[in-house]
Amino acid sequence: MCFYDQYQMACNDFKWGHFRQHCSKEYRTGETCGMKLVMSTIPTREKCKLCTKIDTKEGRVVKEQERIARWVKEEQKGHQRGASIEASQALISTLKWEISELNYQRANNQQTTR
Known part of the structure; x- marks a missing residue:
């Protein structure tokens, strides 16, 4: 003590x-x-390391979703972006999986410390 x-x-x-x-x-x-x-x-005003990582990855997901939306609009005008869209969708699914793992780690840390 x-x-x-x-x-x-x-x-x-x-x-x-x-x-x-x-x-x-x-x-x-x-x-x-x-x-x-x-x-x-x-x-303190800062967030913990896990929350900072989660926020960063969520920002990347939003950025990729905006890129996909822009590429879909360009495809309607005749530009071919199918491979880029697929790559971004794969990246988004990877990022979402990493976010869920970080959320699990954070919840696990909170359970063990309290």
Whole structure:
């Protein structure tokens, strides 16, 4: 039950900060007991690493969807973009799979830490 700072992220996730104080249960010099208690909570504006990755991948999905929409309009005017559209659709499905994996990791991390 040693005391640490806690950083509260904008996405309501948290990470442990610096060690602050030993508890009364610790009898070895320079060691911690292994249990973490919050000494102070420090709010931050940034998101956790997983949420940042998710936001980046979601932005790429939106960008690819806009490209596909533009290419479909160009196809109506006579330009051939079939291979490009298929490649973008494959990229979108890969990105959506990666996003779902990151969401699973985030949910798993929240379950184990709370």
